[in-house]
Amino acid sequence: MFYAEDSSGNLHSLLHLTPQELHVLHTSSYYCPYCKDTLFIRSGPKVKPHFAHYPKSECAANRGESEAHEQGKWALYEWLVRHNYDVKLEYPLRGPGQRPDVFVTIGAKRVAIEYQCARLSKDEIQRRTRQYKEHGIFPLWILGSHLLKQSSPGTIHMTEFLRNFLYSFHHHYSLYFFNSKTQCLTIASNLRSVSQRKTLADLRSYSLSTIQFSHLFQIPDSSFLHDLLPMWEKLLYKQRTVYNPHVSKGVQAFRDDVYRRGVHVSLLPTLAFLPSKGELAGAGPSYVWQTKFLFDHFIELEIGAPVFFPEQAVPPTINGYQPDLMKEYAYLLEALGYIKKSAKKGWVKTKQVIFHQHMQNALEDDRKTVAALKKLERINI
Numbered sequence: 001m002f003y004a005e006d007s008s009g010n011l012h013s014l015l016h017l018t019p020q021e022l023h024v025l026h027t028s029s030y031y032c033p034y035c036k037d038t039l040f041i042r043s044g045p046k047v048k049p050h051f052a053h054y055p056k057s058e059c060a061a062n063r064g065e066s067e068a069h070e071q072g073k074w075a076l077y078e079w080l081v082r083h084n085y086d087v088k089l090e091y092p093l094r095g096p097g098q099r100p101d102v103f104v105t106i107g108a109k110r111v112a113i114e115y116q117c118a119r120l121s122k123d124e125i126q127r128r129t130r131q132y133k134e135h136g137i138f139p140l141w142i143l144g145s146h147l148l149k150q151s152s153p154g155t156i157h158m159t160e161f162l163r164n165f166l167y168s169f170h171h172h173y174s175l176y177f178f179n180s181k182t183q184c185l186t187i188a189s190n191l192r193s194v195s196q197r198k199t200l201a202d203l204r205s206y207s208l209s210t211i212q213f214s215h216l217f218q219i220p221d222s223s224f225l226h227d228l229l230p231m232w233e234k235l236l237y238k239q240r241t242v243y244n245p246h247v248s249k250g251v252q253a254f255r256d257d258v259y260r261r262g263v264h265v266s267l268l269p270t271l272a273f274l275p276s277k278g279e280l281a282g283a284g285p286s287y288v289w290q291t292k293f294l295f296d297h298f299i300e301l302e303i304g305a306p307v308f309f310p311e312q313a314v315p316p317t318i319n320g321y322q323p324d325l326m327k328e329y330a331y332l333l334e335a336l337g338y339i340k341k342s343a344k345k346g347w348v349k350t351k352q353v354i355f356h357q358h359m360q361n362a363l364e365d366d367r368k369t370v371a372a373l374k375k376l377e378r379i380n381i
């Protein structure tokens with residue numbers, strides 16, 4: 001660790017000291033800010049000077065870290081030092097009781113950068129994020145680039161682990177990655193779900209020598225529903241024509257429920273499969289809640305009847321963004337002519353939903369719906 005306490009509890013750093021200054025310090029006593037054990041100074045020609053626990057220590061702060069993590073943390077720290085930021089490496093923050101890899105202060109803003117290379121439980125990610133936020137510190141999780149897996153050009157493989165680190169700027173989802181070997185930062189922005197796993201991404205990589213810290217939050221806005229439609233159409237086709245026996249318990253329960261209502265999943269109306277941000281954010285497959293809405297709140301209504309949209313929960317991003325899934329869905333239903341706004345009644349139904357008896361009709365419905373959505377101007381859904 002790079003900070004330790006003296007006997008009065010004041011923090012001392014070994015960074016940026018001359019060998020002479022360091023030599024003097026070797027005779028002083030230092031203590032771990034966490035377990036209060038005595039520490040010793042480790043330094044040498046190939047080692048950046050740091051405080052170390054004695055071998056028998058059981059301190060939680062004495063965590064072994066991978067070489068990639070060590071290198072990456074230093075690279076990010078030195079990058080910010082070069083740009084003259086007020087920056088600290090592994091500084092023990094007393095408020096949140098944490099030691100972020102890199103801690104940056106920019107005017108009144110405080111940012112804790114965590115360069116995460118290893119797996120971490122969801123609870124731990126949420127706990128750390130919450131503790132930073134409670135103390136007015138913005139947590140910036142940057143993931144090891146080995147966690148970024150491209151399934152094909154322009155798409156990435158979304159995992160439950162990655163979902164924990166989503167940010168949203170101007171209603172667009174993004175993730176941050178860093179390769180400690182190449183010193184390259186990759187911003188995966190404008191993320192859009194095609195399915196639970198397959199996610200469209202605008203991937204841009206920057207060498208640390210060319211990018212400024214502020215660029216991390218100035219994400220180019222280039223996402224259109226149009227980009228998503230061709231893949232979505234293919235997926236819809238597959239959904240109807242290929243039966244997947246390997247589904248989660250939740251999806252199996254959904255299939256059984258639809259069947260009990262007298263419909264086969266492959267013949268559900270296209271309205272049950274509309275694109276949504278919820279899938280990416282972790283709200284489960286969109287067709288599950290869209291089908292439930294259609295059955296419980298829409299198909300049995302008369303034309304002209306008011307439509308009630310129940311809330312559809314979705315986990316927030318690290319920076320607190322929660323899309324209103326039902327509002328987005330209502331917008332698509334309006335664009336497709338199924339509802340309209342009435343001054344007195346709010347949303348009212350304007351068209352009946354057709355349930356198909358044959359696959360050919362269902363596929364035709366899909367084609368028409370995709371064509372109608374293509375005509376829409378830019379939509380951010």
Ligand SMILES: [Zn+2]
Nearest residue numbers: 032034035059
């Ligand atoms: Zn300790």
